[in-house]
Amino acid sequence: MSESEAPEPEPPAGTDDEEETVDALLFGKWDVSDIAYSDPSTQRYITVSPVAHTMGRHANKQFKKSEISIVERLINRLMQTEENTGQKQRTTRIVREAFDIVHERTDESPVQVLVQAVEHSGPREETVRLKYGGISVPKAVDVAPQRRVDQALKFIAEGTHSASYKTKTSAPEALARQLIGAADYDVQTYAINQKEEKERVAAAAR
Secondary structure, three states, X not given: OOHHHOOOOOOOXXXXXXXXXXXXXXXXXXXOOOOOOOOOOOHHHXXXXXXXXXXXXXXXXXXXXXXXXXXXXXXXXXXXXXXXXXXXXXXHHHHHHHHHHHHHHHOOOHHHHHHHHHHHHOOOEEXXXXXXXXXXXXXXXXXXXXXXXXXXXXXXXXXXXXXXXXXXXXXXXXXXXXXXXHHOOOOOOHHHHHHHHHHHHHHHOO
């Protein structure tokens, strides 16, 4: 057999161009590649990735928190309570179970629900205190987009803690209710209620 008639070597296994690449999934379940944003002002500050634990690599870098996944930031916020302080694995389990509940009740991606909840819970206006000759006067100011995301996560975490601490409601159940209620803009939800209260006080101080 001549060299021109020699069979071509077969490509090694796993190098086929048509082989589809499997994207990483959050908690091994949820696809985060197709998330829709309704608020362009906070979009750049709501990072979505399949990584829920970066081991503090951005801890000492200013403004790098916005590059951390919004899911991990929620986990970190939930850790700022007496029961969950330092319990990263426990808090991650709470969020993972809450996501399962959200999916069962809404039939939507829980990551998408979280993004909507954060967009709806961030106040657009708040008040600061200005002093004029010893007199403190409230003044309404616009809230920066990054602070809006911070405030939204704070309200969701506070609502989860208040609904589950010393009650029969489990933490995953309380978190799921907060996320679903905030995503639907339910004013009975703690996070939405706090946002409305801040904006109401700011409107009175204009």
